[in-house]
Amino acid sequence: MTKRKGGDRPRLRTFVLDSEALSLAVRGDRMMMARLDLAAQGKADAVTSPLTLVEAYDARTTEHRWDWVLSRIGVADVGKEEARQARRLLADVGLHGHTYAIDAVLAVVALRQRGEVTVFTSDVDDLEKLLPDRITVRQV
Numbered sequence: 001m002t003k004r005k006g007g008d009r010p011r012l013r014t015f016v017l018d019s020e021a022l023s024l025a026v027r028g029d030r031m032m033m034a035r036l037d038l039a040a041q042g043k044a045d046a047v048t049s050p051l052t053l054v055e056a057y058d059a060r061t062t063e064h065r066w067d068w069v070l071s072r073i074g075v076a077d078v079g080k081e082e083a084r085q086a087r088r089l090l091a092d093v094g095l096h097g098h099t100y101a102i103d104a105v106l107a108v109v110a111l112r113q114r115g116e117v118t119v120f121t122s123d124v125d126d127l128e129k130l131l132p133d134r135i136t137v138r139q140v
Helices: 019-026 030-040 050-056 063-070 080-092 098-111 124-130
Strands: 013-017 045-048 116-121 136-139
Touching (some): 013 019, 019 030, 019 063, 019 116, 030 045, 045 050, 116 124
Parallel strands (some): 013 045, 116 136
8 A cells, every 4th residue: 555645544524514515515405515524424524604604694494403513514714814805805806895804714714624625605706706726616
């Protein structure tokens, strides 16, 4: 058996969920559930931002269902430095304002992940502007 570069651990896959992707998971969407299953099995990580949790909230969904989904994903710590980075990302691509704020924070979260990173979003155009090509952006 040959060793992998960087050790025996396979390259980590990380799924970054925007509010629509998170909402799909909470509603039991098969594809999003399959990704959360990979995370629960330790074959991938799933992460989002705390702002995304607020944006995705839907009062029609039970607290139990939200808790179950949140038990399978990480919520990134976001503070002043992340806010600065999000502001810089927006400035670099000529965007500003509340329309792009949560996407910019999610982009910072994605940039901090290691391994193969895929962002699942309903805002492909915005996130592709904010993220480098090494991060895959997929429509949900």
